[in-house]
Amino acid sequence: MRMVVLTPEEMGNVDRAAITAGPHDGYGLMRNAGAAVADLILERFSGAAGVAVLCGPGNNGGDGYVIARLLAERGVNVRLFADAAPQEDSDAARAREDCFVTPEALADFRPETGWLVLDALYGAGLSKPIAGIEAELIERVAAAGVPVVAVDLPSGLSGLTGKPLGSCFDADLTVTFFRKKPGHLLMPGRRLCGELVVADIGIAETALASMDIALWENGPALWRDGVPAVEIDAHKYVRGHVAVVSGGGASTGAARLAARGAARAGAGAVTVLSPANALSVNAMHLTSIMLRKAEAVDELIAFLDERKPTAAVLGPAAGTGERTRSFALGFLERNEGLKGLVLDADAITAFADAPDTLFEAVRSSVIATVLTPHDGEFARLFGDLAADASMSKVERARAAAERSGAVIILKGADTVVACPDGRAAINTNGSRFLATAGSGDVLCGIVASHLAQGMPVFEAASAGVWLHAEAGGMFGRGLIAEDLPEMLPHVFQALFPDDMG
Ligand SMILES: NC(=O)C1=CN([C@@H]2O[C@H](COP(=O)(O)OP(=O)(O)OC[C@H]3O[C@@H](n4cnc5c(N)ncnc54)[C@H](OP(=O)(O)O)[C@@H]3O)[C@@H](O)[C@H]2O)[C@H](O)CC1
Numbered sequence: 060m061r062m063v064v065l066t067p068e069e070m071g072n073v074d075r076a077a078i079t080a081g082p083h084d085g086y087g088l089m090r091n092a093g094a095a096v097a098d099l100i101l102e103r104f105s106g107a108a109g110v111a112v113l114c115g116p117g118n119n120g121g122d123g124y125v126i127a128r129l130l131a132e133r134g135v136n137v138r139l140f141a142d143a144a145p146q147e148d149s150d151a152a153r154a155r156e157d158c159f160v161t162p163e164a165l166a167d168f169r170p171e172t173g174w175l176v177l178d179a180l181y182g183a184g185l186s187k188p189i190a191g192i193e194a195e196l197i198e199r200v201a202a203a204g205v206p207v208v209a210v211d212l213p214s215g216l217s218g219l220t221g222k223p224l225g226s227c228f229d230a231d232l233t234v235t236f237f238r239k240k241p242g243h244l245l246m247p248g249r250r251l252c253g254e255l256v257v258a259d260i261g262i263a264e265t266a267l268a269s270m271d272i273a274l275w276e277n278g279p280a281l282w283r284d285g286v287p288a289v290e291i292d293a294h295k296y297v298r299g300h301v302a303v304v305s306g307g308g309a310s311t312g313a314a315r316l317a318a319r320g321a322a323r324a325g326a327g328a329v330t331v332l333s334p335a336n337a338l339s340v341n342a343m344h345l346t347s348i349m350l351r352k353a354e355a356v357d358e359l360i361a362f363l364d365e366r367k368p369t370a371a372v373l374g375p376a377a378g379t380g381e382r383t384r385s386f387a388l389g390f391l392e393r394n395e396g397l398k399g400l401v402l403d404a405d406a407i408t409a410f411a412d413a414p415d416t417l418f419e420a421v422r423s424s425v426i427a428t429v430l431t432p433h434d435g436e437f438a439r440l441f442g443d444l445a446a447d448a449s450m451s452k453v454e455r456a457r458a459a460a461e462r463s464g465a466v467i468i469l470k471g472a473d474t475v476v477a478c479p480d481g482r483a484a485i486n487t488n489g490s491r492f493l494a495t496a497g498s499g500d501v502l503c504g505i506v507a508s509h510l511a512q513g514m515p516v517f518e519a520a521s522a523g524v525w526l527h528a529e530a531g532g533m534f535g536r537g538l539i540a541e542d543l544p545e546m547l548p549h550v551f552q553a554l555f556p557d558d559m560g
């Protein structure tokens with residue numbers, strides 16, 4: 060199943076639609092939410108000496124009152140801490156009335172060893188930084204190192220951006236409802252949530268039917284059907300031909316890593332395009348991958364006319380000068396044969412002084428273009444978006460995609476893929492071991508390979524990011540970039556077990 064991600068605002072719309080459709084009213088959903096969290100606490104923290112429930116003034120606090128009552132009814136030692144009473148006649152007010160545990164002042168809360176803290180201060184309605192006594196209390200809990208279970212979101216964390224607004228709980232377990240929100244998946248939110256559980260609270264799947272869904276957690280369900288099958292009568296050029304541009308004599312490894320990634324990801328043929336001074340070093344290290352001299356753009360054009368590659372990679376250690384700029388524009392001017400282009404690293408930096416030149420070329424090109432910046436490279440092309448701290452990583456990537464006309468792979472521990480049409484995916488299977496030199500070069504090759512095989516661009520980019528991360532995670536500690544292409548067959552075998560033979 061595709062893993063839909065809802066913004067807090069969209070979740071509010073779903074709540075309202077579900078309440079209108081029935082059978083649960085708002086208090087019914089709140090009771091279901093509270094029951095889901097209480098059950099998890101009983102299951103996971105049965106050894107706790109007690110549970111300190113911290114309630115805020117809104118519906119997140121309302122969930123807290125339900126949880127406090129249910130746990131107390133089951134014989135758990137419960138202390139309840141709350142200051143402001145919920146708004147009269149609200150669901151949270153009903154939950155407080157139905158809760159027989161007497162509230163104590165938040166200022167009196169002291170974390171106790173062996174107890175669990177249940178954080179129901181703020182959730183989706185966080186509207187400003189947490190300050191005053193609540194901020195102090197968050198610091199006390201962190202200093203005591205006691206376990207924290209957060210309702211919906213760790214209080215202080217923005218469900219939209221994944222960034223803390225002032226003080227923020229660092230939870231061991233976060234229980235959210237119906238669907239994940241961007242703040243659960245974007246860093247540092249993903250880390251601050253601890254383990255994330257999505258609980259069913261009785262909202263029907265049909266609540267999503269009328270919504271314009273444009274954000275997903277990246278995973279095979281998003282693109283698996285688009286991965287081209289290898290037909291029984293396939294020949295190598297039917298399986299796509301990827302061209303990878305190499306840098307000069309002392310910087311050729313990056314292109315070979317991309318080329319190897321492209322080959323292992325299924326392209327039938329791969330050619331490295333090399334300047335004259337790097338031909339012999341490339342020749343010494345390539346076997347199944349072809350090699351061709353392309354010193355200047357006329358040689359590139361001749362190669363494209365003659366060999367008709369279906370996708371290309373430009374950027375890894377290619378240099379930031381005129382050759383790279385003219386190659387990028389040369390690729391983008393093609394109107395037949397070439398279906399996809401991945402621009403990375405030096406091909407991004409090469410346009411730092413003239414981003415509009417690149418964007419105009421991308422927008423007027425028929426070639427599906429993917430840009431794969433890390434944060435530093437992103438800032439070189441999209442300085443204003445990078446500097447806008449109010450934007451989430453998803454919003455930044457989407458705005459950049461819309462402006463440039465390219466699919467953006469904004470890399471990091473929480474890589475975001477964004478399409479000019481607004482679709483976006485947040486990647487969550489990233490391995491910390493991927494932080495190694497050359498890893499991004501392999502990613503370019505994998506993405507280009509899928510483009511070369513005819514996969515649509517958003518799916519190709521999302522598949523490439525996920526497969527690359529999965530390969531890194533499967534290898535684990537000790538990973539170097541050379542290992543990534545070699546892990547791909549294992550990743551594919553796990554993903555397509557029927558594809559053997
Ligand atoms: N998603 C679902 O299906 C369900 C969600 N539930 C729970 O409801 C909360 C969202 O509830 P909401 O009342 O909208 O929001 P909060 O409880 O998070 O907080 C709103 C109140 O808190 C005030 N506020 C916000 N930030 C601060 C702050 N930093 N300091 C002080 N006060 C703050 C806010 O004040 P305003 O001035 O902004 O109005 C509100 O008074 C969701 O997270 C779930 O836990 C349902 O229970 C079940 C269904």
Ligand SMILES: [K+]
Nearest residue numbers: 178181212214
């Ligand atoms: K919370």
